[in-house]
Amino acid sequence: MKCSVDFKLILVTGGVISGLGKGVVAASIGKIVQSRGLSV
Structure with a gap:
């Protein structure tokens, strides 16, 4: 399994x-990434 x-x-x-x-x-980068729909 891969x-x-x-x-x-x-x-x-x-x-x-x-x-x-x-x-x-x-923290700021994390919030920006989260606002784009990615998980942090």
Whole structure:
């Protein structure tokens, strides 16, 4: 049996101090992707 999983990965990187900014960016991208009908 062949199982095919198609997924994309978005990686947000940066320094330790910009952790809050990375969280905001990741959450915003997640909401945009969800609004387009994809699962996050």
